[in-house]
Amino acid sequence: MAQPIPQLSSVPEPPIKPAAVEPQPLPVGQLLKWGDDHADPDVRDQASRARIALTGLRRRHAADQELAALTEEREQLEQRLAELRAREAELAPAKAKRKRSAPTRDYDTRTVRAWAAENGIDCPRVGQLPKRVLDAWRATTKQQAEQR
Known part of the structure; x- marks a missing residue:
C-alpha cells in the first residue's frame, strides 16, 4: 500500500536560530600588526611568514606588470616597423633582378x-x-x- 504523503502542516518547522554575526575582515596591514603584537609565538611566526609571502607576491606582481608593459611595447614597435618597411617598399625603386648566366665554356x-x-x-x-x-x-x- 502507498504511504500517505505528509502534509505541510504536519512537518515540524525547524527552530529559528539567530543569525551568526561574522566578524568583518581586517585589512592586511592591521592583521599583520595584530599578529606581530600577539602574545602567542606561533601567531607572531605566522605573521612573519605572511609578511614574507606578501613581499614575494608584491615583487612577482610588479615583475608581471613590467613584463606585460614590455610585451605591449614590443608588439607596438613591431607593428610600427612593419608599417615602415611597407612604406619603404612602396617608395624604393624596383630593382631589376638579374639572372646569373652560366659561363660560356668551350669544353665539357x-x-x-x-x-x-x-x-x-x-x-x-x-x-x-x-x-x-x-x-x-x-x-x-x-x-x-x-x-x-
Whole structure:
C-alpha cells in the first residue's frame, strides 16, 4: 500500500536560530600588526611568514606588470616597423633582378677530367678546373685538330 504523503502542516518547522554575526575582515596591514603584537609565538611566526609571502607576491606582481608593459611595447614597435618597411617598399625603386648566366665554356668538364686522368695530370674530381689543366688540354686538343 502507498504511504500517505505528509502534509505541510504536519512537518515540524525547524527552530529559528539567530543569525551568526561574522566578524568583518581586517585589512592586511592591521592583521599583520595584530599578529606581530600577539602574545602567542606561533601567531607572531605566522605573521612573519605572511609578511614574507606578501613581499614575494608584491615583487612577482610588479615583475608581471613590467613584463606585460614590455610585451605591449614590443608588439607596438613591431607593428610600427612593419608599417615602415611597407612604406619603404612602396617608395624604393624596383630593382631589376638579374639572372646569373652560366659561363660560356668551350669544353665539357667531364671530358677534360677524363683526359687529365688518362694523361696522368693531377686534377680535382670536383669543383673548378685548374687553369694549368685547361691550358694543357686546350694545347693538346688544338694540336690534334691541326694534325687532322
